[in-house]
Amino acid sequence: MRYQMTAKFWWRQQANQLLNWIFPGEDALCVVCGRPSELGKSGNNIADGQHGASDLGMCPFCQQEAASCTVNAAVQNVRLDHRRGFVAVHSCVSYEQFLRTLIRAWKYDGLIQLTEWFGQIMLSALPQALIARCDLIVPVPATRDRIQKRGYDHIRLLAACLSDAYGLPLIDGLCRVQTDQGFTQSQTAKSALARRRGLKNAYVLNAPLQTAMLRRKRLLLIDDIVTTGSTIATCAQALYQAGAATVEGGVIARVM
Ligand SMILES: [Zn+2]
Incomplete structure (x- = not known):
């Protein structure tokens, strides 16, 4: 690919x-x-x-x-701030030591060839019924600065890999905006409340063309790791505002 x-x-x-x-x-x-x-x-x-x-x-x-990274699928419900309730996040493995090393290497060290390895894990773990009820794949986006710095957007690569495998179109429905301080801070080391607060308005709908394509569609939102689910929740809310029928999350790993 x-x-x-x-x-x-x-x-x-x-x-x-x-x-x-x-x-x-x-x-x-x-x-x-x-x-x-x-x-x-x-x-x-x-x-x-x-x-x-x-x-x-x-x-x-x-x-x-x-x-030895065993596939061990799970679903967690992440609360949305508005009255739509919850978004179901399907994860494939737990975020253990070696997987952490691999995700870091994939994300920061240029090992884009790991994309397909992670894609395979998701293909074997995500329920068929989930794929059958989704119309489109939407990646959780990175800021433009971060893509420039790393050279690629690992989540976008993963989403493209799944889009090929499942035959589901990929839509860049969201973009991540930068805060006034420049970079949006990394989400990894923050508390749940701080994350939600920090992410408020961090994800916005993309150009009107993409947004129009989300209307009444059932979306599979792709990310690498779920911790508190704030990122998925913030993105899901924006997608619901664009008129999405349903949003479910698909991620590689969950932090226990
Ligand atoms: Zn080695």
């Missing part, structure tokens, strides 16, 4: 490939932990991860860790 990325990120990737070609290393290094990944080819037969982790450039140790 072709990933959407900034030109700068693309050039950086090309330059890295060229450098690897000019100066081939003795051992390829694991994309996650940096240990030599050649160990896996010497007959030290650690089975492929259930989601094909060996193709991603992981060492045998990381492959084994990846294979």
Whole structure:
């Protein structure tokens, strides 16, 4: 699959490939932990991860860790501030140590090839009935600055991967605005109340064309992690304002 990325990120990737070609290393290094990944080819037969982790450039140790990430689907209801009640958030795995490492590498370190691995987890965990009752996929967006800085939007890549697999159209129905202080702060380390307050008005509807396409549609809102559910709730409220019929969330991991 072709990933959407900034030109700068693309050039950086090309330059890295060229450098690897000019100066081939003795051992390829694991994309996650940096240990030599050649160990896996010497007959030290650690089975492929259930989601094909060996193709991603992981060492045998990381492959084994990846294979042990068991899919364990769950649903949590996140309260909405207005009277529509709750939004159901479907998660696939719990946010444990190795998964945390992988998500960080995927989000911050340029390992966009992990998108399909996470996509596979979601494909195997999200209920068929959920997919059958959705019309469109909507990604939780990142700010423009953050996309420029990282070179890509990992959630948008994941949503595109699911959109291909399920044959459901993807609509960029939302955009994330920046606060007066510049970056909207990362949500990861805040309390539930502070999160909701911080997110108020952080997600707004996108251009009128996209917004019109959401009307009376059943939406699957995609994000990476659910903690308190504030992000999903804030996005769902905006989507309901655009006239969505229903909104449900689909995320990779839940923080217990
Ligand atoms: Zn490794």
